[in-house]
Amino acid sequence: MTKFTRRDFLKGTAGTAVAGTLGTGSAMWAQDAFAQGKWTPEKGAKLRVLRWKRFVQGDEDMWLANTKKFAEKFKVDVRVDSEGWEDVRPKAAVAANVGSGPDIIISTFEDAHQYPDKLVDVTDVCNYLGGKYGGWYDVCKEYCTEKGKWVAVPMGCAGNSVVHRIGAMKEAGFSEFPKDLAGFLKLAQAYKAKGMPPGFALGNATGDGNVWCHWLVWSHGGKMVDQKGNVVIVSPETEAALNYGKQLYDTFIPGTLSWLDPNNNKAFLDGQIGMTTNGISIYYAAKNSTDAKIKAMVDDIGHANLPVGPAGKPTELNLFFPMMLFKYSKFPNAAKAYLAFMMEKEQYEPWQQAAIGYVSHPLKAYEQSPLWKSDPKNIPYRDSMKIMLPNGYSGPMGYASAATMADFIMVNMVAEAVSGSKTPKEAMDRAKARAERYYKV
Amino acid sequence: MRRLLDNRHVLGLLFMLPAGVLLLVFLSYPLGLGTWLGFTDTKVGRAGIWVGLDNYKFLWGDEVTRLALFNTLFYTFVASVIKFVLGLWLALLLNRHIPFKSFFRAVILLPFIVPTALSAIAFWWIYDAQFSIVSWVLVKMGIIDTYIDFLGQPWLARLSTIAANVWRGVPFVAICLLAGLQTISPSLYEAAALDGATPWQRFRYVTLPLLTPIIAVVMTFSVLFTFTDFQLIYVLTRGGPLNSTHLMATLSFQRAISGGSLGEGAAIATAMVPFLLAAILFSYFGLQRRAWQQGGSDR
Numbered sequence: 001m002t003k004f005t006r007r008d009f010l011k012g013t014a015g016t017a018v019a020g021t022l023g024t025g026s027a028m029w030a031q032d033a034f035a036q037g038k039w040t041p042e043k044g045a046k047l048r049v050l051r052w053k054r055f056v057q058g059d060e061d062m063w064l065a066n067t068k069k070f071a072e073k074f075k076v077d078v079r080v081d082s083e084g085w086e087d088v089r090p091k092a093a094v095a096a097n098v099g100s101g102p103d104i105i106i107s108t109f110e111d112a113h114q115y116p117d118k119l120v121d122v123t124d125v126c127n128y129l130g131g132k133y134g135g136w137y138d139v140c141k142e143y144c145t146e147k148g149k150w151v152a153v154p155m156g157c158a159g160n161s162v163v164h165r166i167g168a169m170k171e172a173g174f175s176e177f178p179k180d181l182a183g184f185l186k187l188a189q190a191y192k193a194k195g196m197p198p199g200f201a202l203g204n205a206t207g208d209g210n211v212w213c214h215w216l217v218w219s220h221g222g223k224m225v226d227q228k229g230n231v232v233i234v235s236p237e238t239e240a241a242l243n244y245g246k247q248l249y250d251t252f253i254p255g256t257l258s259w260l261d262p263n264n265n266k267a268f269l270d271g272q273i274g275m276t277t278n279g280i281s282i283y284y285a286a287k288n289s290t291d292a293k294i295k296a297m298v299d300d301i302g303h304a305n306l307p308v309g310p311a312g313k314p315t316e317l318n319l320f321f322p323m324m325l326f327k328y329s330k331f332p333n334a335a336k337a338y339l340a341f342m343m344e345k346e347q348y349e350p351w352q353q354a355a356i357g358y359v360s361h362p363l364k365a366y367e368q369s370p371l372w373k374s375d376p377k378n379i380p381y382r383d384s385m386k387i388m389l390p391n392g393y394s395g396p397m398g399y400a401s402a403a404t405m406a407d408f409i410m411v412n413m414v415a416e417a418v419s420g421s422k423t424p425k426e427a428m429d430r431a432k433a434r435a436e437r438y439y440k441v
Numbered sequence: 442m443r444r445l446l447d448n449r450h451v452l453g454l455l456f457m458l459p460a461g462v463l464l465l466v467f468l469s470y471p472l473g474l475g476t477w478l479g480f481t482d483t484k485v486g487r488a489g490i491w492v493g494l495d496n497y498k499f500l501w502g503d504e505v506t507r508l509a510l511f512n513t514l515f516y517t518f519v520a521s522v523i524k525f526v527l528g529l530w531l532a533l534l535l536n537r538h539i540p541f542k543s544f545f546r547a548v549i550l551l552p553f554i555v556p557t558a559l560s561a562i563a564f565w566w567i568y569d570a571q572f573s574i575v576s577w578v579l580v581k582m583g584i585i586d587t588y589i590d591f592l593g594q595p596w597l598a599r600l601s602t603i604a605a606n607v608w609r610g611v612p613f614v615a616i617c618l619l620a621g622l623q624t625i626s627p628s629l630y631e632a633a634a635l636d637g638a639t640p641w642q643r644f645r646y647v648t649l650p651l652l653t654p655i656i657a658v659v660m661t662f663s664v665l666f667t668f669t670d671f672q673l674i675y676v677l678t679r680g681g682p683l684n685s686t687h688l689m690a691t692l693s694f695q696r697a698i699s700g701g702s703l704g705e706g707a708a709i710a711t712a713m714v715p716f717l718l719a720a721i722l723f724s725y726f727g728l729q730r731r732a733w734q735q736g737g738s739d740r
Contacts, residue, residue: 090698093485114701115487203592204679206699255570257682258592267571399484399701406700415683421595430504437499438702 038128041334046077049338050092051106052085052321055158055281058354066347067338074341076334085319086206089402095326103329104339109405110390110397112144112152112322119151120325125336126150129343134364142390142397143320152322153339154362156352159318159384160211163268163282164275166302168194177304181219184307185247188275192251196274199252199267201259202415204408207319208261212277212306213414214317216248217241218389219309224404224435225395231435233413234428237310242417242424249418257419269294277306280357280381303380305387314387318360360384400438409434478707485701496708505684506709509692514716515599516688517668520606524663525656527607528614533644535615536622546619553612561676564605568592568677592678595685602686605673610666614659621655622648661724668717689713 049067054060064080071078081102083091088107095101096115105111112119126144130136140154162177169177172190188198201208217223222238225231249256253273255263264276269285271293276282286298306316325335341347343363352359353371357378361369362385372382392401404410413431416422422430445451479496483489500506535546552560567574568591576588591601625648633643671690674680680687680695687695689709697706 086699090485090701093487093701097485097487203681253571254587255590255593257594258568258570258590258598258678260679260681263570266569270571272571399487403696403700403702407695412684415681419683421683434503434505437503 038124039333039337039340041074041076041337042331045074045331045334047079047104047329047331047334047338048102049078049080049104049106050088050102051080051082052088052108053082054355055279055358056284056355058356059351059358062351062354063342066342066351069347070338070341074334074337076331076338078338092324099328101326101328103331103335104323104325106155106321106323108322109320110143110392110401112324113146113397114399114402116146116151118327120327120329120332120335121149121151122153122325122336122339123150125153125340128340129153129363133343133345133366136362137364137385139320139385139388139390140362144322152324153343154385155321155323155343156359156362157318157320157384157388158207158279158358159360159381160208160277160279160316161380161384162275162304162306163278164191164302164304165196165297165300167300168196168274169302177302179307181244181307181309185244185251188248188251191274194274196271197251197253198248198275199256199259199264199273200248200276201261201264202249202256202411202419203259203263204411205259205261205263207279208259208264208277209408209411210405211317211319213411214389214391214393215277215306215315216245216414217410218315218317218393219307219311220244221309221311223394224410224431225392225401225439227394227396229395229400229439231432231439233431233435234425238428239424240310242414242427245414245418246420246424257415269297271297280378283377284356284358301377303377305380305383315393316384316388317391318384318388320388320391321359357381395439400435403438404435407434407438475707476711478704479711480708481704483703483707485698485703489704492704496705497712500705500708500712505687506692508684509680509687509689509709510712512599512686513668513688513690513713516603516606516670516686517664520603520610520667521660521664523603523607524610524614524667525660527611528659529618529656531611531615532618532622533648535619546616549615550612552609553616557609557672558676560609561605561673564601564608564673565677568601568605592686593682595683598678598682598686602674602677605677606667606670609673610663613666614663617659618652618655621652621659625651657724661721664720664724665717668713668720 051063054063060082067078067080070076085108088105089109089111091101092105092107092111093114095105096118099118126136127150136154144150144152144154164177168191169187172187172194174183174187174190178184178187191198200212202213203209217233217238220237220241222233222235222241224233253267264273264278265282265285267273268276268278268282269289280303283298283301283303286294286301289295305314308314323339325332325339329335342351345365348361348363348366349369349371352361352366352369357371360381360383361367367382372378390397391405392398395401409431413427416430417424417427446455478489480491480493481489482492482495531549535542535549539545566572570588570590570593573588573591575591576585579585580588590597592598629647629651630643633647638646669690670688671694674686674688674691675694678686680691689712693706693709693713695706696702696709700706
């Protein structure tokens with residue numbers, strides 16, 4: 001028996017009909033829209049979406065515009081609320097526990113692993129999107145699947161990369177950004193000699209501190225836990241990482257122990273530091289600055305992925321965003337349609353563009369997005385999802401990995417050791433004791 | 442029914458009911474719940490089971506918690522003493538006949554009126570490792586040649602946060618003590634002057650004894666506010682560097698809300714209660730010395 005579905009029929013007839021009247025662009029649009037017929041929103045459906053508050057205005061504007069498009073097309077009322085990204089997490093946990101709240105919550109990191117049984121299986125949505133857009137990057141599966149089922153739809157991540165000054169690097173004799181640890185350290189020393197030292201956050205900086213400290217340990221082959229969740233942070237690899245970090249720290253600008261997330265942006269744009277890790281926001285701020293001095297910096301700002309160490313592969317940590325649909329939602333089909341709709345090319349690409357690359361895509365096909373071609377300096381951010389490791393690598397994700405990060409165990413360990421307030425051995429032991437508390441449950 | 446309502450005991454209970462319900466719902470219940478959570482391993486989003494003193498045992502052995510306890514006691518003690526001395530001094534000055542008295546009194550209150558989060562952000566810039574105005578001025582004047590790392594070195598960070606707390610807390614102490622000073626009858630000072638008392642004696646034997654009840658209340662509040670401070674630290678350092686400015690309140694938040702360990706966070710918060718009680722009892726029994734206020738001695 002040949003299956004001839006309603007969709008096929010429509011593709012064949014209405015699609016061409018529309019194409020005839022409205023042109024090819026609309027025809028493609030129509031096809032995609034029909035593909036969405038897969039999830040017919042419930043009658044009178046109303047959705048509440050809670051997401052993290054935008055880092056750049058364009059993100060929010062375009063997200064809301066896309067939402068409006070969905071609402072009009074499918075006659076579904078959608079309300080989008082935003083909260084600071086660090087506040088979404090506890091709210092999502094409470095919603096999961098209490099069994100009421102927003103239908104969809106766009107949260108951070110491994111939230112989908114903290115209460116997978118409270119989430120709707122969205123395998124159909126993810127398979128559909130993955131099939132259509134070249135598949136998901138591997139890390140998406142780690143963050144969003146549980147026992148072979150997708151429990152959240154990956155939205156992407158806020159990518160991080162090295163932000164540095166090209167001129168000073170070239171003057172120091174580097175034709176391109178070093179790809180190994182030895183070269184990276186040499187470059188840091190060169191920046192310091194030029195009076196433009198590096199600066200990496202070592203305070204309790206939720207974003208920047210965690211990102212580079214995890215990279216430091218992972219790149220040397222150290223990790224907090226093994227695959228079974230046993231704490232294995234005390235290791236020669238971690239010790240090597242801390243000793244390397246100490247050499248790196250010696251090149252830093254004074255004051256990084258107190259740095260929170262915004263400090264490196266300010267110091268970089270003021271020309272005080274020559275290298276840091278950050279989202280694309282520094283470059284964007286320079287581009288849009290009205291201050292002539294900052295504007296002049298634009299051409300000199302370069303981006304690069306963090307170097308690869310003995311671990312033999314990129315070991316970056318980025319702020320990942322899962323979109324979770326809760327079981328208590330009365331309108332799961334409307335919600336699935338919404339999730340699929342927002343991830344479709346027609347919505348996702350303009351949105352990513354409006355967010356100026358702040359969000360790196362989870363679907364491979366979006367590598368071809370015009371955003372990444374518009375400026376070669378965007379490229380390191382393009383690959384964020386491709387090269388990152390999941391939080392709590394290489395152990396299971398869940399409550400323990402989340403709590404370990406929230407308690408700044410990795411950051412504190414690195415800060416203690418590199419600043420010399422503790423020996424690497426003491427710092428590792430302390431980290432082990434603290435992490436074991438979380439991993440014992 | 443009518444007879445029942447005429448009964449003064451029943452009526453009294455009835456009138457107290459709304460207040461009782463309010464206290465029960467908004468004070469006793471959360472406090473009780475918090476204490477109970479401290480004995481469980483509840484996570485955000487997952488109900489826990491009773492674990493007895495497990496949380497407290499862990500916290501006792503946890504270096505970060507111990508450090509936070511030390512930080513909190515140090516922060517509270519130093520900041521409260523400075524706030525008291527400066528506040529009393531300001532109150533005494535403002536109690537004199539000075540030109541533009543009302544204006545000065547209003548200005549003094551400003552740090553107290555500004556929302557803490559805002560003043561904390563101002564301090565965050567003042568203490569910035571790269572952009573500190575204080576360092577900038579000192580460098581320009583040639584007194585130092587590198588910027589001061591206010592929040593980057595453990596002890597300096599502790600003192601810097603205390604300074605910010607004092608700046609914010611002094612007006613409260615000063616204005617309350619000023620109110621207390623104004624209730625002291627001028628005739629007492631006249632009498633003392635006639636007896637040939639020196640200014641110091643007038644302060645020591647008239648002002649201070651009559652002011653102690655107010656001091657007791659003000660300092661109790663001041664200690665409570667300082668001990669439970671959160672916003673200032675959260676904005677300035679988030680407890681860093683190396684957890685050297687983590688207070689019990691900020692650590693409790695970090696563990697309970699960001700970290701999801703509601704039980705452990707609640708235990709940290711509950712562990713603050715005995716210290717707060719001790720502070721209250723101290724001011725209650727230590728400073729309410731009625732006999733002394735009336736010129737006698739305590740015993």
